[in-house]
Amino acid sequence: MSEILAVKQGIIESIKKAATEAQQAGKLPSVPLPDISIERPQKAEHGDYASSLPLKLARATSLNPLNIAKSIVSFMPKSEEIAEVSVAPPGFINFRLSTGWLTKQVDNILEQQKSYGNITKGNGKQIQIEFVSANPTGPLHIGHGRGAVLGSTLANVLDAAGFKVQKEYYINDSGNQIVSFYRSLYSRYQQCLGIDTEMPAEGYFGSYVTDLARELIDEHGDQFLKMPREEAESKLGKLGLEKMLLKIKESLEALRVNYDCWFSESSLYENGQYDKVMAMLKQSGYIAEKESATWFVSTALGEHKDNVVVRSDGTPTYFATDIAYHYNKFITRGFDTVIDIWGADHQGHVSRMEAVVGALGIDPKRLKVIISQMITLKRGGELVKLSKRSGDMISLAEVIEEVGVDACRFFFLCRSADSQMDFDMELAKKESQDNPVYYIQYAYARIASIFRLAEEKGIKYDDGDVSLLKEESELTLIRSMLQLPEIIEMIANTLEPHHLTYYAQELATIFHSFYKQCRVVTDDVDMTKARLKLVASAGIVLDKTLGLMGMSAPEKM
């Protein structure tokens, strides 16, 4: 367990103990105590942590909250970590950490190195996170990029929080869209070989399909023309699909996103899982035949309408396979928690998915669906829709290439998932002070630069005495570093990784301010060593934070 979380827990327990003792001593009426929590006050003068318990007890005890606070505080045990416990109107109890304990945490961070910030909350529980999962019928676009960054960052954080995380991409490799893609590709293939033919009406008209057809001609020639149409479509299509998938993987890798598992939709049919799950639903009475189709009776579970699982032509819908897929996640593979990240256009799918998970006998709370809102691409305030080069929707790969990975990741991450966002490529590219990406990385580069100087001067600081750190800006820096475990805990609870970007900026700001106020390498050998320790620990925390966001920590810029 992280030191700071242990201290926090200790404070909570001491409040509980003090309140109970106050009650036993007759200083406080014996009313039931609510769940005690402490929070971080927004003003530094209010200390490091605060409890509003007295305010919550005011009504039940019909006492002045300030007096309740005083009674509780008088029973508060002393501890090494806490320097001061005070009472503030209208009825808060404020706690201030001792500087001795604070400075010791510098050594603690140095010991823990890269594992600093990690917590044990997850206890090795298995959690699966599925994200992007775009149809392999075309290149990824910017919206997928947002989901990719969201998912991979969340996976990093959950891993740091002690969960066993598995990242997965669901490949929709069967169904209507695939058939349509196969047909489109075959038409383009024929056209490229001089055959006058038409594209299917519901086809994929992007120029990338033609590019794909040309690549396949280069590699395989015109052999598919000699086959019966159906065979040609299928064989050529499969090759095209593989290529498309490869391009998708490349785009994701360029964004520093990788997966533990690429799960094929069609495997659900091949291994009989689909049939099994449908039979289960039928047996429990959630399946009905009407209008010559097969329906999942979601209205029985409070939904507004039923949903088709098998069309009247006998083919299963996307929803049907998704049911089997989630059965596979929860039952076959036994994940404790499953996180799905979907785009806003899938929002209507959420409630029926939760309903069907419940119908399969799985607690729907174990399924967490994150909807990431739409993202619009801009360039200097102007809306960008099409790529100048291909005329298609601008691809994720193009955006990454133009803007750079670090900036892409940061900007995709910095808004909460449920707020729509504009992604301005000009702004993201601008390597100036109005770009927080460089501001944060610059803090790290400054740290690296300090160590280059220290090394040049041959300074060793292993025996530095951190208790010399007493300046306000030094202690503020330590306090900021101590927040990382709490941030990780919060994100693991809320599944909102955008908080990391704000934390990173705040940590960088506090470091820059410290840097201005306290010169590190000076003639004062002892102070130099102590500050080198402080700076080293700041480097660890900054590196860890950037790492969680999938960003690089450059030694030089």
Place this chain on the structure above:
RNA sequence: GCGCUUGUAGCUCAACUGGAUAGAGCGCAGCCCUGCGGAGGCUGAGGUCGUGGGUUCAAAUCCCACCAAGCGCGCCA
């Protein structure tokens, strides 16, 4: 029409999930280099938290109504 999400400083967004005087960045007005990287630091101005009710000791946060925007409401995925 129904459902989900959003509405906070001139702009883009936070607000530890109900707490203290609502905070950052950009922009704006100023100030700071005989020192480790000025891609920096420090001040300041700027708010009826969409509107109106309600719950609470306490509401940007919870509930209701309304207004506005995005997405969805297919035997598409």
